[in-house]
Amino acid sequence: MISPTLVLQSAGGGLLITPSLNTVLTRIDPGDAGIASGVLSTAQQVGGALGVAIIGVVFFNAFDDSAHGRNEAAAHALAMSSVCTFIVAIAAAVLVYLLPNSPRAATDTK
Secondary structure, three states: OHHHHHHHHHHHHHHHHHHHHHHHHHOOOHHHHHHHHHHHHHHHHHHHHHHHHHHHHHHHHHOOHHHHOHHHHHHHHHHHHHHHHHHHHHHHHHHHHOOOOOOOOOOOOO
């Protein structure tokens, strides 16, 4: 029962992450592409670390083995974690979709 959920999450992540990164970077002025790529990479690493921590909190708060046993508690906690991951992924996709369609004009501050 757990394997289909993990396969779906992995496939969804693979289908969502790369196009989202490409969408973000294509909207950046070519002169700022290096800086934007570095910031995006840093944000991705920090987001991944925070995501693991937050999903871990959701999992362990949903894990209650006193009522039905450890297997059922683990399945319930995984389901709650998966729902939370799904909601965050949808929110991220909506935010990427709402980004402006064209690169911002470069501002010269010299």
